[in-house]
Amino acid sequence: MKKAGIIMIIGSLLLLGLFKFPLWNIMLGAPQYPDPMGMDIYITGIRGVEEFDIQNIDGLNHYIGMQKIPKPEAMWEFEVFPLVIGGMAALGVVLGILGFFEKINYKWFLNWLILISVLGVLGMYDFNAWLADYGTNLDPNAIMKMTAPDGSPMTYKPPLFGNQKMLNFDVASFPALGAYLMFAGMALTLLAFFLGKDEWTKKHNYS
Numbered sequence: 336m337k338k339a340g341i342i343m344i345i346g347s348l349l350l351l352g353l354f355k356f357p358l359w360n361i362m363l364g365a366p367q368y369p370d371p372m373g374m375d376i377y378i379t380g381i382r383g384v385e386e387f388d389i390q391n392i393d394g395l396n397h398y399i400g401m402q403k404i405p406k407p408e409a410m411w412e413f414e415v416f417p418l419v420i421g422g423m424a425a426l427g428v429v430l431g432i433l434g435f436f437e438k439i440n441y442k443w444f445l446n447w448l449i450l451i452s453v454l455g456v457l458g459m460y461d462f463n464a465w466l467a468d469y470g471t472n473l474d475p476n477a478i479m480k481m482t483a484p485d486g487s488p489m490t491y492k493p494p495l496f497g498n499q500k501m502l503n504f505d506v507a508s509f510p511a512l513g514a515y516l517m518f519a520g521m522a523l524t525l526l527a528f529f530l531g532k533d534e535w536t537k538k539h540n541y542s
Contacts, residue, residue: 339531340435343444346523347427350451352516353378353420359462360384360511361493363392365504375511376462378416380407400477401491402469412461423451427524434531441531448524455517463495 357375362384364371372391373384381404383389393403407413427447433439470492481489481502491501494508510518 336434336437336441336531336534339441339527339534340431342523343431343434343527344428346520346527347424347431349516349520350420350424353513356513357511358513360509362507363504378420380413398478400474419454441528441535444524444528444531448521451521466495467492
């Protein structure tokens with residue numbers, strides 16, 4: 336399973352792109368802000384797309400009672416996620432090496448893919464829960480108290496995925512380069528599984 340092992344190694348290493356590039360991006364645009372403001376979400380913290388974006392977003396959020404964008408030390412996720420990604424990348428490389436030398440069969444590649452997929456779903460669930468808390472847990476003493484058409488307090492949860500109108504802001508939330516590298520790595524591991532299955536079947540049919 337030499338080809339499959341090499342592809343498995345490459346796919347696993349692509350996860351390390353998350354240490355360099357953002358996983359997710361949220362942009363806010365409004366008529367009075369010709370240059371949109373944005374947040375890049377990394378596995379190690381949240382940074383502004385431009386230098387003062389975080390400061391400006393926090394300033395606007397203050398008026399409607401939203402929390403400040405958290406520092407890395409304020410969220411356990413920014414300590415755990417790097418360990419999870421690093422561990423999964425290392426595990427994938429080990430499986431690829433063992434597959435290259437035919438010490439394991441192709442099914443291990445699929446097991447790795449299932450595990451990273453489950454962890455990804457849990458990560459997205461946690462991210463969405465944070466967005467919900469960020470947009471709904473408002474300071475009751477806020478300067479501006481906006482209400483929905485039915486009279487209930489307005490919430491400002493950004494979308495997990497896609498575009499949404501909030502007051503006079505257009506909010507867009509989409510995967511960033513780190514996420515695409517991770518998806519590419521997962522696709523390669525799926526390819527490694529099928530190639531490994533083909534190589535394994537041919538070898539054992541002819542042996």
